[in-house]
């Protein structure tokens with residue numbers, strides 16, 4: 001039987017305060033909390049009260065879109081890797097990945113109009129507002145991390161080169177009390193991920209001792225993580241920080257009769273931007289661990305490798321300085 005996970009509360013950090021500005025005492029406190037959380041778990045629960053007013057609309061929109069007939073959902077395709085509609089990747093999960101989700105035109109013209117040729121203004125508006133809100137939080141988190149590493153002078157450039165991907169996920173209820181895998185254990189490949197879910201829990205993260213911890217976020221919280229390493233290699237942020245962040249391995253395990261919805265905001269680097277550790281983090285004692293690379297080129301390369309059940313070359317190998325130098 002599937003291990004059903006340990007109860008432990010992730011650190012909760014409150015980002016709701018409108019006075020949370022760089023240099024303020026509130027900022028310094030949050031920075032301290034983020035640093036502690038990253039050392040212990042590489043992730044945390046980010047309270048952001050502003051999201052509560054969007055909650056019903058977000059999960060309503062997700063129900064609406066996944067309830068569309070399969071032949072309609074399948075119309076949502078993309079020529080970029082990992083974007084588009086993905087029906088039942090695991091028995092339970094189906095998902096939609098939206099590229100450049102900060103662009104309202106992109107959501108409206110590429111997604112909404114494809115699925116609803118006569119339009120669906122409330123659907124577009126909900127996704128646009130959600131992405132706007134979640135990306136505000138993500139920028140705050142990334143700025144804090146850059147400050148922790150003393151490389152805040154690069155934050156604007158880093159933020160300007162961001163592609164925000166919005167992923168909508170539906171985990172069908174397994175209709176059994178046996179814990180069932182919804183998403184296999186993995187590591188995200190991007191910089192910072194924010195997850196927002198309905199009332200059905202299921203996310204588990206692996207702690208330092210290898211135990212799976214059940215994550216049970218409150219309705220006003222995102223799970224925030226500059227995720228992680230192991231199977232796929234370090235995320236962009238780790239490469240950028242020259243190895244300076246550790247990893248969170250995670251998976252989704254569901255049970256019972258309720259459908260789980262989650263929305264993920266994945267910050268990643270745009271194609272054309274060279275991901276490269278800043279010189280401040282590289283010296284004789286700390287040589288460059290990863291060769292500069294283009295994230296979209298990596299994704300394309302990653303997808304061309306067909307290795308059923310086997311490991312594919314992850315980011316670590318792809319841009320390991322030792323191998324490519």
Ligand SMILES: O=C(O)CCC(=O)C(=O)O
Nearest residue numbers: 169188195203252262264
């Ligand atoms: O549904 C979730 O909460 C997690 C999904 C996830 O880990 C992913 O899409 O990378």
Ligand SMILES: [Fe+2]
Nearest residue numbers: 186187188250
């Ligand atoms: Fe993930």
